[in-house]
Amino acid sequence: VAGQVADSGVLVIDNIPVGLHDVMASFPGYESQEVQVNVPGGLAAEVRIDLAxxxxxxxxxxxxxxxxxxxxxxxxxxxxxxxxEVPAGSYIVLLRLSGYQDWSAQVDVNGGETTVLSGTLLPTSGAPVPTASSGPSFMMTMLIIVSGCIFAALCCQKGRR
Known part of the structure; x- marks a missing residue:
């Protein structure tokens, strides 16, 4: 690392030996770029690098x-x-599930980076939210099924007489 470009956009590096040198420029969200520069004896070499x-x-x-x-x-x-995966930019992310309030957030995505986003949806008022303990128990369900079978069997026997 030879230096960091100031707000002026200019980086001056002194005392570089004469000859060919590889110069690499990088910045988060931009593609790195490498160029080869020939530094002549006694003269300044000027390099312009535009990152995409x-x-x-x-x-x-x-x-x-x-x-x-x-x-x-x-x-x-x-x-x-x-x-x-999305093009770099700003987005509105909306999360939606029936029985819950929508959740949304604005997110900025930089090129080459992953933005982490987590949302918690709240139940809508008045709407029942199913849970593991809601609904009839297993035993109650079995009792209803067995009762139905006995009732059906009695009705069939009564119909045969």
Missing amino acids: TQATGSIDISSTPTNVQIFVDDLYKGITPAVI
């Missing part, structure tokens, strides 16, 4: 609960958890 932004990044999306629909700028992109 990296084309894509990704959003690593998770949610509580899981298996929630993902929309990025109103376009359906899948179900959580998911990693979605």
